[in-house]
Amino acid sequence: MLPQASPAETSSPLAFSVRDAVVEYDRRPVLRGVSLDVRQGEVVAVLGANGSGKSTLLRAMLGLVPLAGGEVSVRGVPLRRFRDWGRIGYVPQRLSAGGGVPSTVREVVTSGRINRLRRFLPPSAADRAAVDDALASVGLGDRAGDSVHELSGGQQQRVLIARALAGGPDVFVMDEPMAGVDAANQQALARTIEGLSNRGATVVLVLHELGPLEPLIRRSVTLDHGVIAHDGAPPRPEGDCARPGHDHVHPHADADRTPAAVPVIEVSRRD
Numbered sequence: 001m002l003p004q005a006s007p008a009e010t011s012s013p014l015a016f017s018v019r020d021a022v023v024e025y026d027r028r029p030v031l032r033g034v035s036l037d038v039r040q041g042e043v044v045a046v047l048g049a050n051g052s053g054k055s056t057l058l059r060a061m062l063g064l065v066p067l068a069g070g071e072v073s074v075r076g077v078p079l080r081r082f083r084d085w086g087r088i089g090y091v092p093q094r095l096s097a098g099g100g101v102p103s104t105v106r107e108v109v110t111s112g113r114i115n116r117l118r119r120f121l122p123p124s125a126a127d128r129a130a131v132d133d134a135l136a137s138v139g140l141g142d143r144a145g146d147s148v149h150e151l152s153g154g155q156q157q158r159v160l161i162a163r164a165l166a167g168g169p170d171v172f173v174m175d176e177p178m179a180g181v182d183a184a185n186q187q188a189l190a191r192t193i194e195g196l197s198n199r200g201a202t203v204v205l206v207l208h209e210l211g212p213l214e215p216l217i218r219r220s221v222t223l224d225h226g227v228i229a230h231d232g233a234p235p236r237p238e239g240d241c242a243r244p245g246h247d248h249v250h251p252h253a254d255a256d257r258t259p260a261a262v263p264v265i266e267v268s269r270r271d
């Protein structure tokens with residue numbers, strides 16, 4: 001049975017409000033009038049075919065691409081006036097920070113605390129602890145000193161997730177966080193995201209399939225050529241996954257959701 005939205009979720013304040021958003025690239029509309037409310041504490045999967053506009057929607061929600069029409073508010077504040085970016089953790093699709101400049105895994109993850117670091121001072125013990133926790137939660141505790149450019153694509157993806165975790169935000173916007181990540185680390189990431197959700201975080205994430213996050217996802221939004229084709233309960237598993245007694249590689253809803261091995265990442269509640 002699909003999990004039902006709790007009453008708290010339906011009445012909690014808005015994390016994002018998107019109204020009739022239009023985004024164009026070279027005058028070609030890519031988002032064509034998208035409206036979407038995401039409440040604090042919700043976990044929302046954004047689904048859709050390649051090129052349907054999923055990344056563009058996330059980027060529009062964060063003001064990373066200009067709107068040709070419509071408006072976006074973050075936590076009730078119009079995007080142009082929103083300043084509280086320390087509360088938002090963004091995981092882009094690919095590592096671009098650093099470019100050709102050699103950066104260690106620890107440096108990239110520490111940059112996620114940019115809003116908390118004391119200016120001109122080295123990271124505090126609390127900063128280092130947050131970075132260590134974030135690295136441990138993505139299984140990269142032993143790679144802290146390595147150059148990010150030596151890592152595989154999936155490992156770089158986990159660095160980006162750790163960077164978002166390290167800042168201790170309470171809203172996460174993740175663009176295909178599972179892409180290129182192997183099955184074991186997908187499971188670990190799913191438990192981390194579940195832990196964030198259990199502590200009240202809002203999570204909006206692009207997925208190609210629900211995979212190990214399936215038990216957590218109550219709502220999915222499917223884009224089709226830049227419009228919302230579905231907003232509601234996620235698609236039910238089909239094919240092999242629908243078979244009774246099928247050989248799942250992901251945890252069921254009734255599985256233990258808080259394995260001791262998953263470090264606790266603090267989600268600040270500042271309401």
Ligand SMILES: Nc1ncnc2c1ncn2[C@@H]1O[C@H](COP(=O)(O)OP(=O)(O)OP(=O)(O)O)[C@@H](O)[C@H]1O
Pocket residue numbers: 025026030048049050051052053054055056057
């Ligand atoms: N910076 C850009 N300049 C021009 N066109 C772009 C740009 N970014 C995206 N597009 C185009 O906009 C459309 C939507 O792209 P977007 O990346 O949002 O889709 P997506 O659903 O996230 O796709 P995917 O699943 O492949 O990541 C695509 O046709 C893409 O080629």
